[in-house]
């Protein structure tokens with residue numbers, strides 16, 4: 246079996262791994278995200294060291310924070326494009342790794358990467374249409390539709406959907422620099438921290454913050470269920486570590502949909518419908534293995 250390099254490129258930290266699949270991860274490292282040159286050099290250093298121990302990597306996959314350009318036909322394929330993160334706008338991540346390591350590089354959004362990981366080895370193995378969401382420092386969503394990763398004009402930006410915001414009940418204006426009270430502006434971890442004056446990790450389960458958070462998550466899920474008809478919704482990210490959120494969100498989704506979508510997954514099996522990632526916090530980096538494999542296969546096909 247070929248060896249894959251996986252990179253989960255996050256706004257706060259990078260995770261790199263080398264291996265074949267979840268059962269065969271030979272090495273993993275984590276480090277904080279600094280400027281692009283320092284950070285990407287650290288990625289290269291890790292892979293070069295691992296190649297000395299384990300042999301050559303066949304391809305690398307990157308699940309990246311964004312916005313990104315995931316279109317292999319585009320001249321800026323593999324770039325982080327318009328991110329507000331200082332120093333990182335217009336960074337050619339895939340091209341740099343490809344030139345340095347001289348292997349095919351697969352590249353997609355962090356959430357599409359994580360979705361692919363869950364599809365190959367996790368909570369979406371038997372599905373062809375599902376959504377993977379992260380509720381963390383930001384909110385993002387990706388997934389597969391009819392067996393293919395969701396792309397399009399660019400890629401989905403589900404976290405910036407507009408959802409109803411009752412400013413009488415919740416006068417907090419939201420924190421998205423682009424939209425104020427979009428979904429991420431109202432319901433990301435930092436939005437919770439600013440609204441309530443302390444980090445989400447410190448809000449007890451019986452704090453009213455969690456009912457409001459469940460409301461915002463359920464409103465967006467309602468829209469996603471109606472727009473995409475996913476067979477499952479996987480919810481990861483730091484905020485979803487608060488497992489008490491799952492039953493609140495499931496119940497509220499059922500109430501909001503009001504039995505309109507008459508499918509047993511929603512009416513009676515919602516515990517199997519809205520779920521945490523089976524790969525835990527490893528979905529992104531393992532999904533990057535799957536992105537590497539896909540890039541390697543497509544390169545082989547092109548050569549044939």
Ligand code: ADP
Nearest residue numbers: 257381382383434435445446482483484486487
């Ligand atoms: P990132 O999105 O940067 O990759 P995470 O997914 O870990 O990072 O999300 C970080 C956010 O999750 C922070 O705002 C933090 O307060 C929140 N968070 C982390 N753990 C918990 C927890 N157990 N309960 C509630 N919120 C949490």
Ligand code: ZN
Nearest residue numbers: 405421424427
């Ligand atoms: Zn926004």
